[in-house]
Amino acid sequence: MFNQILLDGPGKSADLKPAEYISFARLFQVIPMDAVKDALCATASNDKRERDLPNRYMAYFVIALSLFSHCSHQEVFRNLVETLKMMFGPMFDTKIPAKSSITESRQRLGQKPFEHLFRQVVKPIAVRERTIGAFFKGLRLVGIDGCHFTVPDTVENEREFGRATGTDNIPAAYPAIRCVGLIELGTRVLFDYEIGAAGGSKDVSEVALAKKLLPRLQNDQLLLGDRLYGANFRMWRIAKNTGAHLLWRIRKDIRLDCEEVLPDGSYMSAFYDGDRKRIGAESEKVRVIEFDVKLGSAEPERYRLITTLRHTQATLDELAELYHERWEYENTNKEHKQILNAHLDGLRSKTPTLVIQELLGLFLAHFATRSFVHEAALSANIDVDRLSFKHAVSVIRRRAPQAGAFPP
Numbered sequence: 313m314f315n316q317i318l319l320d321g322p323g324k325s326a327d328l329k330p331a332e333y334i335s336f337a338r339l340f341q342v343i344p345m346d347a348v349k350d351a352l353c354a355t356a357s358n359d360k361r362e363r364d365l366p367n368r369y370m371a372y373f374v375i376a377l378s379l380f381s382h383c384s385h386q387e388v389f390r391n392l393v394e395t396l397k398m399m400f401g402p403m404f405d406t407k408i409p410a411k412s413s414i415t416e417s418r419q420r421l422g423q424k425p426f427e428h429l430f431r432q433v434v435k436p437i438a439v440r441e442r443t444i445g446a447f448f449k450g451l452r453l454v455g456i457d458g459c460h461f462t463v464p465d466t467v468e469n470e471r472e473f474g475r476a477t478g479t480d481n482i483p484a485a486y487p488a489i490r491c492v493g494l495i496e497l498g499t500r501v502l503f504d505y506e507i508g509a510a511g512g513s514k515d516v517s518e519v520a521l522a523k524k525l526l527p528r529l530q531n532d533q534l535l536l537g538d539r540l541y542g543a544n545f546r547m548w549r550i551a552k553n554t555g556a557h558l559l560w561r562i563r564k565d566i567r568l569d570c571e572e573v574l575p576d577g578s579y580m581s582a583f584y585d586g587d588r589k590r591i592g593a594e595s596e597k598v599r600v601i602e603f604d605v606k607l608g609s610a611e612p613e614r615y616r617l618i619t620t621l622r623h624t625q626a627t628l629d630e631l632a633e634l635y636h637e638r639w640e641y642e643n644t645n646k647e648h649k650q651i652l653n654a655h656l657d658g659l660r661s662k663t664p665t666l667v668i669q670e671l672l673g674l675f676l677a678h679f680a681t682r683s684f685v686h687e688a689a690l691s692a693n694i695d696v697d698r699l700s701f702k703h704a705v706s707v708i709r710r711r712a713p714q715a716g717a718f719p720p
Contacts, residue, residue: 342680343375343433351429357421365409365417371425374418374673375680377660379708381653385414415666423665426672434679436496436503437686444695446498448634449626451534451557453497455641456525456541458518460488460510461649462658463667472664474511486658487511489667492521494529497536497640499686499696500647502675504528507668522547531555534621536638539563542618545585548596552620559619559631561638568600568616574623578602583618599623603632648678651702681705 348371352358359366373392380388386408393408409417436454438446446453460476463469465486475483476490488510493502506525508516522541527550529535534557541547542562551558562568568581578601585594599619604612617635619626626634652674653659659674661667685704689696 342683343372343429343676347429347433348372348425351425351432354428355422355424357425365413367417367421367425370417370421371429373414374421374426374669375677376673377670378652378674378677379681379705381656381660385411389414418666418669419663421669423668423672426669426676430505430672430675434501434503434676436499437501437683438496438498439690442690442693443498443686444689444693445637445697446496448534449621450532452530452532453634453637454529454533454535454556455495455497455638456492456522456535456537457638457641457645458490458492458521458540459645459649460490461671462486462488464658464660464662466662468663469667473509473667476510483511488658489671490516490518490521491671492518492525494525494535495641495644497637499682500640500644500701501679501682501686502644502648503679505675507671519544519547523550526551527554529554529556533557534559536635537561538638542566545583545594545596548583548598548618549594552596557620559617559621559635561635562616562618564614564616568598568618570600574599576623576628578623578628581618601628601631603628644678647701648674651705652678652681681708 345368348368352367352371357367359368369392373389376388376392377385380391383391390408436452437443438452440447440450462484463473463486469487473487473489475486476488477483489507490510491505491507493505495502504525506521508521518540523546526547529551531554535551537558537560539561542560543566548558548560566583568583570579570581572580574580578599581598581600582595583598599621601615601617601619603615605615606612615632615635617631619631621631659667659670661670681701681704685699685701686696689699
């Protein structure tokens with residue numbers, strides 16, 4: 313059983329019987345065939361005729377690309393075929409197509425079905441009163457941040473995504489796609505996103521993408537953000553107007569005058585649009601939390617947070633302790649880029665449409681794996697952080713061809 317494999321950890325799963333291993337089929341129970349068919353229907357991507365590589369199976373192939381980043385396209389397809397043969401027997405016997413045929417099928421499928429499938433399937437999964445560390449004072453903990461994924465250096469990718477530049481204004485070696493996402497911190501599920509060109513204009517900067525994403529917050533969420541977000545008055549107002557609560561770190565150069573000291577040592581201040589040009593500028597009342605963080609042998613660093621939570625809802629010490637949960641976003645990025653995509657320096661697709669398709673397949677593969685890790689944590693009543701995502705992916709890769717119930 314998958315839960316027991318995860319709880320046993322690496323080195324113990326070999327004692328289980330083959331039938332108890334996780335399979336391709338078990339993984340894709342999270343992404344059922346009905347949802348795939350609905351996504352194909354909604355985006356007018358259904359096959360007009362029965363093909364050797366039907367779109368409904370190619371959708372699973374794209375998701376599998378991220379689970380088997382160390383394999384060629386043909387080897388990934390071979391794993392998929394072996395799964396189908398376990399379900400349907402020798403009657404489902406097909407030749408392994410050339411890489412060019414697989415690429416043509418992916419191009420025919422496009423990116424829109426994956427956009428629809430993600431919106432339909434991927435949701436926050438933490439369960440109130442059961443998922444340890446996922447809620448604070450009844451609020452679902454959510455994080456926001458951005459990251460880049462490098463893509464192959466082709467003319468099409470260069471034109472669409474551009475190259476990010478550093479402080480020295482030197483372009484990066486490869487084009488890259490930028491993503492800003494919302495994750496459920498207690499389970500590390502990325503449940504919403506906006507994407508754009510890493511080397512594009514200000515219209516697709518991390519700030520611009522975040523402004524599109526923030527209005528989709530819910531009023532039962534507490535959003536943790538870093539200094540990029542805390543420095544922007546407009547983003548603060550957009551997020552606050554959703555009814556969600558906020559806990560954001562703010563830059564040292566942002567002026568926050570103390571207007572009222574609160575019993576726990578925090579204080580009330582005014583956060584201005586434009587900061588220094590205050591005459592006639594809009595402002596928001598914020599509560600300010602200040603505390604020192606000591607990292608290794610370095611001198612303590614002063615952290616300053618602003619929040620919508622009142623001191624009667626959460627104390628300074630509680631919020632200072634809570635803020636480190638924001639780093640779960642960094643761990644999620646690592647799972648995307650170094651564990652699922654461990655054998656590649658970036659995405660492998662050579663055209664913009666397939667890049668976005670592959671990236672969404674990566675997000676779906678991560679969601680499916682994280683769903684089973686969460687299920688295992690619930691069964692043992694332990695924190696999700698105590699279970700290894702890397703081990704879960706290893707089990708899936710090792711036992712994918714032993715599937716017995718691929719969705720028809």
